[in-house]
Amino acid sequence: MIRFESVTVRYHGAASPAVDGASFAAADGGITALVGPNGSGKSTIVRALLGREPLESGRILLDGSDRGALKQRELARRVAVVPQREETVFPLEVREYVALGRYPYSRGLTSSPDDARAIQRAVERAEIAGLLQRRTDELSGGEWQRVRVARALAQETGMLVLDEPTTFLDIAHEMSLLELVHSLAAGGMAVLMVSHQLNLVARFASRMVLLSRGRVVADGAPVEVMDAATLEAVYDWPIVISRDAASGAPVLLPLRKR
Amino acid sequence: MASFNRGTSILRAFSRILPAGKLVFCCVAVSILAAACGRDVAPSSVAVRDDFGNEVVPGVARRIISLNPATTEMLFAIGAGSRVIGRTTWDSYPDSARLVPDMGPGLRPNLEVVIGAKPDLVILYASADNRPAADRLRSLGVATLAVKNDSIGDLGRTLRLLGIVTGDSVRALVVADSVRATLDRVRAATAGRERRTAFWYIWDSPLITIGRGSFMSELLAIAGASNLYDDIATPSANVTLEDVVTRNPHWVVAGPEGTRNLRRDARWRAVPAVRAGRIIMADTALVGKPSVRLGEAAVSLARRLHPGIEL
Amino acid sequence: MIAPRAWHWPAAVALLLFVALAGLVFGVSTIPLSEIFAAITGGGDETTTTIVRTLRAPRVALAAMVGAALAMSGAALQGALRNSLAEPYLLGVSGGAAVGAVLAFGLGLQHTGSLAIPAFVGAIVAVGAALLVARAAGRAARGDPRTLLMAGVIIGAFANAVIMVALANSTSDTLRGSLWWMMGSVADASWAGALWLGLYLGVAGLALLRLAPEIDVLALGEEAAAALGSDVERATRTVFLVSALLAAATVAAAGLIGFVGLIVPHIVRAFGVRRHRRLIAGSAIVGGILVILADVVARTALPPAELPLGAVTALIGVPFFLVRLGRMR
Structure with a gap:
């Protein structure tokens, strides 16, 4: 369970906070989707969780313990984060890359048999066994995202945070990645997923948190949060909401302006 | 890299003067005969x-x-x-x-x-x-x-x-003794003569000349001229063409290559001595080092500075 | 890109030994192998023994260690700063060391051997200044490794200005000494100097090897590194400091020898080595090979004069680097 309690983050010198008293939680066993327009504070929340931005006030609880009291390595042993940006200036072999997920556990110069087992499991769950000999800069976008998830799984955490994992992916890769994340959540993980694709996440998420200008404006099941009036106000665009005939999930349709 | 090139060219110029540092003379008490x-x-x-x-x-x-x-x-x-x-x-x-x-x-x-x-x-x-x-x-x-x-x-x-x-x-x-004797002879011969100023051109870019600390300045004095930049204590110094013009030397002394540069480069026409052709071409091999040919060097310089002098 | 093979490692070590032997053989005069062995074992001609034992051997040892230290430093910095153009000299190390050496010259330190200390102090001061500048700028650009690089470049430029001022009115002794030193050389190598650098190389080199997994993580970027449990700022600073110390020690021992820290990690990566522990270890070997070779060129190209070692490494390094850049797309 990842719980944000009245979290406020202000960038250095900024007049208004990027995240303003946000409170919400990502529970175990489900996907919590964090949605909202550009600049609403979604990625700032991820950065705050990572300790890249200091909290002005509030706190972040990981299974009940205060994130602020945790060392960076302890954090990495509890929650695995797949950030939006990652550099491939010096590409690695996929095998080597996934092994980096064991870094939080590394001690001295040796690796333990636990590491090998964790890596093996991560590779199997993310179904990337065929990619192990490839280089990270030679992967397709979809393959790269799966490999990144595998790296996060090698961390063997109970919580997983994904920042925009499906950007630039085609339909098949997008869907298969979300199926993978969904199965992880079904296995008991607490998953927090930042996304722009409301229609997509509405079909996988058990909960949806809508941010606007750093504040939580709606929090609940996707059907509740995806309300035309709320979304129109937040996104400042005319919107209609319908229902997917098969699954019953809400579907958002932005209108053309006249 | 450009600064390195410039550096080495300065270096070459400097090496021609062989700088005079302050010598620490230790007691030389052993007799020559012993x-x-x-x-x-x-x-x-x-x-x-x-x-x-x-x-x-x-x-x-x-x-x-x-x-x-x-x-x-x-x-x-x-x-x-x-x-x-x-x-x-x-x-x-x-x-x-x-x-x-x-x-x-x-x-x-x-x-x-x-x-x-x-x-x-x-x-x-x-x-x-x-x-x-x-x-x-x-x-x-x-x-x-x-x-x-x-x-x-x-x-x-x-x-x-x-x-x-x-x-x-x-x-x-x-x-x-023989070098010292020759130098003394030249010094004596030029003693009563008018001492005009001479600018010693060592290098062009940057413009380098000799100061009081150089043996070439001593050589000029013996040969009957005075170094234009005797007020500078170091063996060599960077100076500006503008200052050379202001100080207006009577002679300009330079090596063979320097002499060619002086005649070719239009900027040097600003110096009256160059315009009037009062350029003394020194034999670099002779005047370039404080060695046994200093006497010869002094004689040749004195003859150029004071035509007709008896030596 | 060549696939890494198990035999690459022993081959690299063998090549290092081979090149070191070549370093003993070639010089103004070529000494045949039989005489080299005679000189090492204690038989043979006295002059040859002197040349091999007290002149060439410490020289080869120093060249190998300078190369290893610079290359390790470069490999670590490139990874930690996520910049394939990073190298120790870009971080103000060379500029600071040069200021220290030039000022020491100017203050009348006669013995070139005693320049090591002021050069080292200068390098450390410059690195400290670069860290301070980076921290002041860093509030706006937190965790951006470019800030550190820029700070290093700024400190380097300032150091250059100080050198220019110091040299503008200096004696020819100072000027000549400073220039020679800035062009780098292992010609004055002695066993004492080599041992001293060896000590540094041992300690700092091991520290870098230990930091290697952290560098692997840092290379993924600030957020990914934090996500994997790295204390990004602290780790970057540590790598920066250890690398700078290592480079400063080489600068103190042999003056400025550029491009080694830049190109060697690229050569090792071209053999498919990616994880930093192997990359740093491999860079040490290849760096040693490169600088020994460059020194052989420096002393055999224009006998009996010697070329500045820094000029030779640059002459080898720049074309190589351009070719690499071209292949990198």
């Missing part, structure tokens, strides 16, 4: 030291490497030329010196070359960058003599030291 008699004489209680502070051991060196053009000239002048087995790239006088193997540029000598020639004495210019080489050679059991032969006054002392290490102090004394 040294002349060589090793048979009981060692004196006070040691003669070179400019790195190392004791100068009297002896008859048989395989000498001279890493300074001036000392090479002196060795040949005192009759030790046949014992010189190594010289610098720049050594050009006397002609027979050119037949001696070239050991490199002289400063920071290549020790492999030096040791490979199996010398029993290595003579170095006493500059800071030669000190590691001198230390290394001594630690390997090769005698070294480091002299900072920068001014006309140093000449006698350098010759004396060379006399001690070659075992022929009398010849050294005679050579030193």
Whole structure:
């Protein structure tokens, strides 16, 4: 369970906070989707969780313990984060890359048999066994995202945070990645997923948190949060909401302006 | 990289002047005669030291490497030329010196070359960058003599030291005396004459001239002129063309290449001496180092500065 | 890109030994192998023994260690700063060391051997200044490794200005000494100097090897590194400091020798080595090979004069680097 309690983050010198008293939680066993327009504070929340931005006030609880009291390595042993940006200036072999997920556990110069087992499991769950000999800069976008998830799984955490994992992916890769994340959540993980694709996440998420200008404006099941009036106000665009005939999930349709 | 190129060109210019540092004269108490008699004489209680502070051991060196053009000239002048087995790239006088193997540029000598020639004495210019080489050679059991032969006054002392290490102090004394006598003769001949100012052109970009600290400034004085930049204490200095024009020298002295530059470059027409053709072309080989040909250098300069002078 | 093979490692070590042997053989005069062995074992001609034992051997040892230190430093910095153009000299190390050396010259430190200390102090001061500048700028650009690089470049430029001022009115001794030193050389190598650098190389090199997994993580970027449990700022600073110390020690021992820290990690990566522990270890070997070779060129190209070692490494390094850049797309 990842719980944000009245979290406020202000960038250095900024007049208004990027995240303003946000409170919400990502529970175990489900996907919590964090949605909202550009600049609403979604990625700032991820950065705050990572300790890249200091909290002005509030706190972040990981299974009940205060994130602020945790060392960076302890954090990495509890929650695995797949950030939006990652550099491939010096590409690695996929095998080597996934092994980096064991870094939080590394001690001295040796690796333990636990590491090998964790890596093996991560590779199997993310179904990337065929990619192990490839280089990270030679992967397709979809393959790269799966490999990144595998790296996060090698961390063997109970919580997983994904920042925009499906950007630039085609339909098949997008869907298969979300199926993978969904199965992880079904296995008991607490998953927090930042996304722009409301229609997509509405079909996988058990909960949806809508941010606007750093504040939580709606929090609940996707059907509740995806309300035309709320979304129109937040996104400042005319919107209609319908229902997917098969699954019953809400579907958002932005209108053309006249 | 450009600054490096500029640096090396300045370096070349500087190396032509051979700077005069302040010499620390140690007590030279060993009598010339005692040294002349060589090793048979009981060692004196006070040691003669070179400019790195190392004791100068009297002896008859048989395989000498001279890493300074001036000392090479002196060795040949005192009759030790046949014992010189190594010289610098720049050594050009006397002609027979050119037949001696070239050991490199002289400063920071290549020790492999030096040791490979199996010398029993290595003579170095006493500059800071030669000190590691001198230390290394001594630690390997090769005698070294480091002299900072920068001014006309140093000449006698350098010759004396060379006399001690070659075992022929009398010849050294005679050579030193003959140079001193020639210089005295020129000094006397120009004494009553009008001393006009001379600008000594060393290098063009940047413009470098000699200061009071250079032996060339002494040479000018002996030959009957005064250095335009005698107010500068260092051996050499960067100056501006504007200042040269303001100071308005009567003569401009330059080497062969410099003379060509002076005549070709239109900027120099701003200097009245250049416009009027009062350019003295100095023989760089002759005036370039404080060595045994200083007398010759003074004579040739005096003849140009004071045509018709009796010498 | 060549696939990494198990035999690459012993081959690299063998090549290092081979090149070191070549370093003993070639010089102004070529000494045959038989005489080299005679000189090492204690028989043979006295002059040859002197040349091999007290001149060439410490020189080869120093060249190998300078190369290893610079290359390790470069490999670590490139990874930690996520910049394939990073190298120790870009971080103000060379500029600071040069200021220290030039000022020491100017103050009349006669012995070139004693320049090591002021050069080292200068390098450390410059690195400290670069860290301070980066921290002041860093509030706006937190965790951006470019800030550190820029700070290093700024400190380097300032150091250059100080050198220019110091040299503008200096004696020819100072000028000549400073220039020679700035062009780098291992010609004055002694066993004492080599041992001293060896000590540094041992301690700092091991520290870098230990930091290697952290560098692997840092290379993924600031957020990914934090996500994997790295204390990004602290780790970057540590790598920066250890690398700078290592480079400063080489600068103190042999003056400025550029491009080694830049190109060697690229050569090792071209053999498919990616994880930093192997990359740093491989860079040490290849760096040693490169600088020994460059020194052989420096002393055999224009006998009996010697070329500045820094100029030779640049002459080898720049074309190589341009070719690499071209292949990198």
